[in-house]
Amino acid sequence: MTDLERKIYRIIYNMSLFRRNPTMDDLKRKTGKDEQSIRKTVKNLMSRNELTWDKEKKEWRFK
Template sequence: MTDFERKVYRIIFNMSRFGKNPSMEQLKRKTGKDEQSIRAAVKNLMRQRTLSWDKKKEKWKV
């Protein structure tokens, strides 16, 4: 896991603990990166099975 992936993971983890899903705008603001970089990091985390999306609850499983 790269530093950027770890940063995205921690943001999603911390926000999901309080029942919130971070929006793309929030992730852009907190990371300072563009949408393409964030999407690539999230896809990689999902490939590694570190993150998953629960379709029924519409929340991240961390």
């Protein structure tokens, strides 16, 4: 995992512990990156099955 992937993973994981999904603005503010790089990183995490989105429960699932 790259540093950005690890950082985004930890942000999503920690915020989901409090039943809150981070918004794009949250991720931009906490990482200092632009929307395009955040989307690309989340897609990479999802393609490697590190993260999955549960559509029914509207929450993240972790490996």
